[in-house]
Amino acid sequence: MIKRNGSITAVISGELDHCEAAGIRMQIDPELEHLMPTMLILDMSGVTFMDSSGIGLILGRQRVMESLGGGVTVKNPSPSVRRILQVAGLSRLIISGKKTEE
Amino acid sequence: MKCDNYVKLTVPALSRNESYARAAVGAFVSQLDPTLDELGSVKAAVSEAVTNCVVHAYAESDTVGIINITARIKGEEVYIKITDKGCGIEDIKKAMEPLFTTKPELERSGLGFAVMESCCDKVKVSSMVGKGTTVTLTFRFDKKVLK
Numbered sequence: 252m253i254k255r256n257g258s259i260t261a262v263i264s265g266e267l268d269h270c271e272a273a274g275i276r277m278q279i280d281p282e283l284e285h286l287m288p289t290m291l292i293l294d295m296s297g298v299t300f301m302d303s304s305g306i307g308l309i310l311g312r313q314r315v316m317e318s319l320g321g322g323v324t325v326k327n328p329s330p331s332v333r334r335i336l337q338v339a340g341l342s343r344l345i346i347s348g349k350k351t352e353e
Numbered sequence: 354m355k356c357d358n359y360v361k362l363t364v365p366a367l368s369r370n371e372s373y374a375r376a377a378v379g380a381f382v383s384q385l386d387p388t389l390d391e392l393g394s395v396k397a398a399v400s401e402a403v404t405n406c407v408v409h410a411y412a413e414s415d416t417v418g419i420i421n422i423t424a425r426i427k428g429e430e431v432y433i434k435i436t437d438k439g440c441g442i443e444d445i446k447k448a449m450e451p452l453f454t455t456k457p458e459l460e461r462s463g464l465g466f467a468v469m470e471s472c473c474d475k476v477k478v479s480s481m482v483g484k485g486t487t488v489t490l491t492f493r494f495d496k497k498v499l500k
Contacts, residue, residue, distance in 0.1 A: 269404045270368040272460070300375075300393075302400040303468050307460035331393040338471045339464055 252282055258290035259283070260326070264297030267305040267332075276308060280315065289321040292346070296327035305332070306339040358384070359425040366407045366418040366437065375399040378424045382431055385494045394472035395431070395492060401465040402435040402488045408456060410439025410486060430474075431492040441482040449478065 253260040261279050265271065283291065291312055295301075313323045324346040328336060336342055360381045364370040375396040382395050403420060411418035421436045442448045449470075454463035469476045475491035 266372055268371050268400055269408065270371055276460070300396065300400075302397050302404065303462045303464040304404065306464055307462040310462055311460040330390070331397070334393075334471075335397065335468060338468055339462065 252278075254286060254288070257288055258292055259286060259288045260292040260294050262294045262297065264299075266300040267295075267298050267308065268300065268302050269304040272304045272308045276311065279312060283312075283315055283319065287319050288316075289319075291316050291321065291323045292326050293323065294326045295329070295332055298329065298332050301328075301332045301335050303335070303339070306335065306341065309341060309344070310339075357425070357427050359423060362422040362424075364420050364422070366411050366420050366439075368404075368407050370420070371400055371403050371407060374403045374420070374422055378422065378433060381424050382426075382492075385426065385431070387494055391492070391494060395433070395490075398469045398472040398476075398490050399433060399435070401469050402433075402490065405465055405488070406435065406437040406439065406486075408459065408461065409442075410437035413440060429493055431494065433490040433492075434487060435490075436485065436487040438485040441484055442478070442480040442486055443482055445478050445480055 253262065259282055263275060293309065309323060309325065316323050323344060325336065325344045326347050328345060333345065336345065362374065362377055364374060378399045379392055379396045383392065387395070406420045418437060418439050423434045425432045447453055449466040451467040452463040454461040466476065469490060473490045474493050477489040478486065480486040
């Protein structure tokens, strides 16, 4: 977790599937509750695989952040992660890296 | 000589077997020399189908159920069949609607079938309530036929 100017960056690595999502959620949510940031940045540069469980994780954190009056962005997704984000209609959350059509 | 090939896997419906299942099927399919995109698609679709078995099929069961996976290379096509003997799906059409989920409390996005459909050439679902569900994923790797 990297905290800066009201935002928190969660650096996620490895495979983001159903098995891993709950553990990641349990690491992020207490920090959000404690620090109440205005922005949660999910740095996905180290994520080598993601399925719809990752989408559930992102949408869940988006709900938490909206309750705090903030938002969520996704940073540096790989092409395969980007494709899953596209299927979910979440390409708008990507803040850096190559852009593709939604 | 054309040589079809297949592999069969049986795993308990445990969450930690999701990564094993997609890796094993991905390794099997690799003999067709898929692109990284194609391999990623196979792994994502298998992961979704196996996760559905873990999350839904045996949710009401007291014992850990079984997931059977068969991956078959036949000519230019790969067929992957994922079968459980769990609760079955009452309304398949509804279950396949994007964003439909019976488990929002578990942060399920309801996009499992949407991801499968985006990754595969064909997704077929057959199910009987109380008997189980079979998902068959079809991929075409053009001109990558084993000789």
